[in-house]
Amino acid sequence: MKEKTAHQIAHVLTEALPYIQKFKGKTVVIKYGGNAMIDDKLKHGFARDIVLMKLVGINPIVVHGGGPQIGDLLKRLGKTSEFIDGMRVTDAETMDVVEMVLGGLVNKEIVNLINQHGGKAVGLTGKDGNFIHARKISITKAGANLADAPEIIDLGHVGEVSSIDPSVVEMLGSSDFIPVIAPIGVGKDGHSYNINADLVAGKVAEVLKAEKLMLLTNIPGILDKEGNLLTGLTLTDIDNLIADGTISGGMIPKTRCATDALKGGVTSVHIIDGRIEHSVLLELFTDQGIGTLLLRR
Ligand SMILES: Nc1ncnc2c1ncn2[C@@H]1O[C@H](COP(=O)(O)OP(=O)(O)O)[C@@H](O)[C@H]1O
Ligand SMILES: CC(=O)N[C@@H](CCC(=O)OP(=O)(O)O)C(=O)O
DSSP states (O other): OHHHHHHHHHHHHHHHHHHHHHHTTOEEEEEEOGGGOOSHHHHHHHHHHHHHHHHTTOEEEEEEOOHHHHHHHHHHTTOOOOEETTEEOBOHHHHHHHIIIIIIIIHHHHHHHHHHTTOOEEEEETTGGGOEEEEEEEEEEOOSSTTSOOEEEEEEEEEEEEEEOTHHHHHHHTTTOEEEEESEEEOTTSOEEEOOHHHHHHHHHHHTTOSEEEEEESSSSOBOTTSOBOOSBOHHHHHHHHHTTSSOTTHHHHHHHHHHHHHTTOSEEEEEETTSTTHHHHHHHSSSOSSEEEEOO
16 A cells, blocks of 8 residues: 555656646646635745746746635725625725735735745736736626617726736746736826636736646536537637536636736636645646646637
């Protein structure tokens, strides 16, 4: 039994070798969603995976979310927030909380965890190095009748990425450092904007010409209508799955950001279950992977 276990361990280690060789020197952007930051064991496992990637010569760039953590602090302050089309309506007070939680608490927790495991993480928001430029977005909803003018819904300080200056992240990633990015952008007016973390991760992957974009969430991947895990999906498959209603809700913006990244030159996107310990390593370094793999063609 003992011998078999040792054999299995050796098998797993050698299975990783071709992947380490293939991805050496390549950039991998990992989006660490707030729902995947569940307990200390998982968080430490994630941090170790990132440190290991860096040590074997891969350039990991972490973009994190923190939606549930923002919600918790707002609740403690007696504030509620509303989501429209998956985006948090963000008034000036809420923006202060978003900046405190994403740029402060969550960002520094991840930086600290990576550093505890021997990495050299540096936390950034889009304001650092004037890195993520944002513009305000609002949503247009069709009127009840054709004759009605469309209704414009103001989301407050919610933004989208207008451009990215990757120089600060490139400089850090090309040395010993591991950039850890909070999804806050800065407008031409100098104001902060709250941006969906998937959107930021997709754009960062595109601009850095990343080999992979990995989106850690709280579901095994994209599921079909019977709940089976789908993988090896192409851009056309995604369009069909959205059209027939298989992909809905929060998975729509996630897959849209994935398809944009693929069209922008990222080789593959992986949607994986962040609730599985060492999910990043399992997806990256094993033949079968664990989640949904999306490819351009
Ligand atoms: N076909 C699908 N496969 C998997 N999840 C889906 C699908 N369609 C809708 N969803 C929903 O999308 C959710 C993931 O999106 P979201 O909650 O926004 O993730 P995150 O908070 O990690 O960014 C899943 O938990 C699930 O409820
Ligand atoms: C505009 C908008 O909705 N921004 C998000 C930013 C954080 C995020 O995206 O976090 P997760 O990835 O953990 O959901 C928010 O305020 O919750």
